Amino acid sequence: MGNLVIAQEDPSSPDAVRLMAELSAVLQDITGDNGLSSFGPDDVRVPRSCFLVARDDKGRAVGCGALRPLDGAAAEIKRMYAAQGGSGVGAALLAALEQEADALGYHVIRLSTRIVNTRAVSFYERHGYRLIPNFGRYKGREESACFEKQLVRHE
Template identity: 60%
Template sequence: MTIPIDVRAEDPAGADALALVAELSAALGAITGDSGQASFDVADVRGPRACFALARDAHGRALGCGALRPLEGDVAEVKRMFARPGTRGVGSAVLRFLEVEAARHGYLAVRLSTRLVNGRAVGFYERHGYRRIPGYGRYAGSEVSVCFEKALPG
């Protein structure tokens, strides 16, 4: 049985958003040794052509999150993707929402980076049509990161 998931843009400083980002940071710390917090700034997802998405179940419980921020020109970056353990379909729903928002804002592609050691995330993005690209920005030349890109319908 599929549980309905409602994904909407919400305030990244809201209590549920902060709790999910803290859970993500702890999970990333356990998997990779780095929380990833240094590569995320809330101000980046509050401006034009940006958003912070929260997924909730039918009872309003926060299940997952993700963010979209401008990267360069017609390319956006996906940040802080997270689904609480034990949930199904949450990550896919959040990613789909972010891709639709990116296209709506006029982006032609979205990029993201994750750690190679995070095999679950690498597989997730590959299953969702993301292709590996050379490291960009702060990830250029990184031995521990893998970068992805997906073209959006334009």
Template identity: 55%
Template sequence: MHTDIQLQTEDPAARDSLLLMEELSTALEAITGDSGNASFDANDVYGPAGCFVVARDASGHALGCGALRPLEPGVAEIKRMYARHGTSGVGSAVLRFLEDEALAMGYQAVWLETRLVNRRAVDFYEARGYQRIANYGKYIGNPLAVCFEKQLPTP
């Protein structure tokens, strides 16, 4: 990982946050045919049970983002994970930050959904210790969706 990646929580309505999420939506649309926009509500990440993080380089340029929202007791959901094309270590850094935040907020596990056709994402999460679980919520019965869980270490 690059040590010059700066991670901090930011407002999902801020300019860089919106720009990163727009890039993500465009990329997802190209890969899966669905931007994923309907599955994210910025209001879910405000408050003490969620957050939105932006990764920046040493010059302050936005490189990637991710969100954490409460899903059910003890479980947070990771949303809007994105690292700009050509960056290295950004996705891993954002994911680690979100996992650490979830642990600090008292969650026992994090869940997420991606599309089976998005092989890069599936491989990325599996390589980072995520296990496939039964599809949850709006993804139940959707054969295009794949859901993952990672148990967080108990403090």
């Protein structure tokens, strides 16, 4: 997909709300859980966090992703979504989130997805994320697969 513009937006904006609702419906179909219990807009209204929206060359919102702090060195990706048919949107959003994490001083990015969400698992593995023991709220949750990627510092 050419000419994507990825920028920070408020997670309560109409486009952000629509994209996250689409994501919730997709997750509900795939996993039986809409994912809403593990993210709220205030999660990215704190320092060292962001919510990004990708727009196509016509200005249509076609994807989103959030970055929130886990600790001083690690950030977590949440609500990552690329609308169907948006070839390359997910990769572009992931790269933008990694750049934001680097700029915010993080050394590692972590995330969780459901094992049954094989498309997401494959996507993150293709982009250099490696499986790690479940962390935080995902400990002991056999349905979760947690991943991490060390960031290459660009100082």
